[in-house]
Amino acid sequence: MWREKLSIKKDNAIAALYPSAKFLIVCLYSFCSLIIGTIKIEGYPFFLIPWFLIVPILCAASGVWKNFIKAFNKVLFIAVIIFVVQSLFVPSETIIWQIGFIKVYEAGLQSAIVLSFSIMNIAGMFIWMFQTTENKEISRALEDSGMNYKVAYVFISTLQMIEVLGKSSKTIMNAQQARGVETEGNIFIRSKAFFPSMVPLILGAITNTEERVLTLESKGFDVKCKKTHLFEIEKSGKEKLAAVIAILITTLVIIGRVLAWVL
Amino acid sequence: MGIVIEFKDVSYSYPLTKEPSIKNLNCKLEKGKFYGVIGKNGSGKTTLCTLIRGFAPSFYQGVLEGQVLIEGKPTVDHGPGELSLKIGYVFQNPFNQISGVKETVFEEVAFGLENFGVPVDEIERRVIEVMELTKISHIAEKNPFELSGGQQQRVALASIIVLKPDILVIDEPTSQLDPEGTESVFEIIDALKREKKTIILVEHKIDLIAEYADDVMVLDNGEMIRFGPKQAILSDMSLLEHGIQLPQMAILGNELVKQGVKLDYIPITEKQAKEVIGRTLRKESV
Numbered sequence: 418m419w420r421e422k423l424s425i426k427k428d429n430a431i432a433a434l435y436p437s438a439k440f441l442i443v444c445l446y447s448f449c450s451l452i453i454g455t456i457k458i459e460g461y462p463f464f465l466i467p468w469f470l471i472v473p474i475l476c477a478a479s480g481v482w483k484n485f486i487k488a489f490n491k492v493l494f495i496a497v498i499i500f501v502v503q504s505l506f507v508p509s510e511t512i513i514w515q516i517g518f519i520k521v522y523e524a525g526l527q528s529a530i531v532l533s534f535s536i537m538n539i540a541g542m543f544i545w546m547f548q549t550t551e552n553k554e555i556s557r558a559l560e561d562s563g564m565n566y567k568v569a570y571v572f573i574s575t576l577q578m579i580e581v582l583g584k585s586s587k588t589i590m591n592a593q594q595a596r597g598v599e600t601e602g603n604i605f606i607r608s609k610a611f612f613p614s615m616v617p618l619i620l621g622a623i624t625n626t627e628e629r630v631l632t633l634e635s636k637g638f639d640v641k642c643k644k645t646h647l648f649e650i651e652k653s654g655k656e657k658l659a660a661v662i663a664i665l666i667t668t669l670v671i672i673g674r675v676l677a678w679v680l
Numbered sequence: 681m682g683i684v685i686e687f688k689d690v691s692y693s694y695p696l697t698k699e700p701s702i703k704n705l706n707c708k709l710e711k712g713k714f715y716g717v718i719g720k721n722g723s724g725k726t727t728l729c730t731l732i733r734g735f736a737p738s739f740y741q742g743v744l745e746g747q748v749l750i751e752g753k754p755t756v757d758h759g760p761g762e763l764s765l766k767i768g769y770v771f772q773n774p775f776n777q778i779s780g781v782k783e784t785v786f787e788e789v790a791f792g793l794e795n796f797g798v799p800v801d802e803i804e805r806r807v808i809e810v811m812e813l814t815k816i817s818h819i820a821e822k823n824p825f826e827l828s829g830g831q832q833q834r835v836a837l838a839s840i841i842v843l844k845p846d847i848l849v850i851d852e853p854t855s856q857l858d859p860e861g862t863e864s865v866f867e868i869i870d871a872l873k874r875e876k877k878t879i880i881l882v883e884h885k886i887d888l889i890a891e892y893a894d895d896v897m898v899l900d901n902g903e904m905i906r907f908g909p910k911q912a913i914l915s916d917m918s919l920l921e922h923g924i925q926l927p928q929m930a931i932l933g934n935e936l937v938k939q940g941v942k943l944d945y946i947p948i949t950e951k952q953a954k955e956v957i958g959r960t961l962r963k964e965s966v
Binding site (some may be wrong): 418419420422423551552553556570573574577578580581625628629630631632633634635636637638639640641642643644645646647648 | 821
């Protein structure tokens, strides 16, 4: 009964793909993004822009559109900053646009498109993978792929701990605030409060590690035997098709790149 | 009853320390008994627990003199995992006892059994049984990190009890809990006592030790200064000189005796106090 409760059932065929198939798609997509970034029309990597559309389309088709938007906001923020900085501060002889002392250089714009869209493409694809795959699916897939269960443990506990440490950080910040330390305001005030809070957070995490290690030993983590798994992960049956499509697209991109060199 | 744990001339020093944390300890702990371990901070209570479980010296390193025997075999000679099945260990901080890789309480409790390769059907049966015992069935589908301290400690206890160890070492399980959480944890410990588990409990809440324990061990500066049935030890006012608290009822009883009231014995629990003081009052009124 509980085994069924713990299993993950997904109606969406794309979201239900086995984690290793999704990882293959992410790797090939990232590889293609880097190649497409080198195909330029009059010096501009324009193909990167329509190529990025694949990410939101894939997320929408996988049924994780809302979660994608939520997570992608942060990536978009970074990408926009990089775009602006590159456009304004990478100088070249040709100035495309100018208002007063603000100048957008040609080389800067070219570099801005490559960098910001490459980040959005690769990060967007990872967001798709993590939004459609639960941590325990990744952990199980890692072990099934032959990875040592200890490495799989480190990987998954790290993912879980990010959230836990985030909460601890908020608690420490609230404690600092209660002692009269200013934690709200502009970026300088926030960073003045942020860095001192890192010391108790990191030291606390390190000291807790000892007890956590002993707890794991108490639960037989180190015992050399065949482990049982309550959670079983099943393949959707569409993995081969997904891999073939991904490889086909990658081949076309490589051919396109070669043709762009030749022609 | 048989002896399950024996300390033979045990002294133990942590690495880089000159003074041993446990000095010349000799004692035998019987199967199925509930031992309360009390003492000031730094008196060696936690070190005693880690010696029983074998974490000292295997994990902490340090120097161990003498022998700690579990069912007649030195802890250092037990293979990896062997002691995990024999001895369950529950720590102070419930938060640190969460594995960090399981998303539900059910899976968290099952984690130890998965590690030992127990068949899935048996895991389900045992986890359900233990969750009922520890009263956590209603939170089985919750994330362990989102629970209150009391709930987390009950999950920690369940995760250990599910392994069915004969010996349970519990180190200040209620130090971070409110009265309600404390009570729920002691209800579980009491249930384990009824199952004839050998329990070694370190606890500062002396009234709870007086109520639940069979025998008491008192540590002071690494030395065992008292060991035996709780009644005699917890009513001994000389322990106050060692900075050890006594149950409220024992202090009241001693004070009454000092004032000339003739009590049959010094009570250490509320129930005993009601009984012995009531009896004395009845005698005097006759």
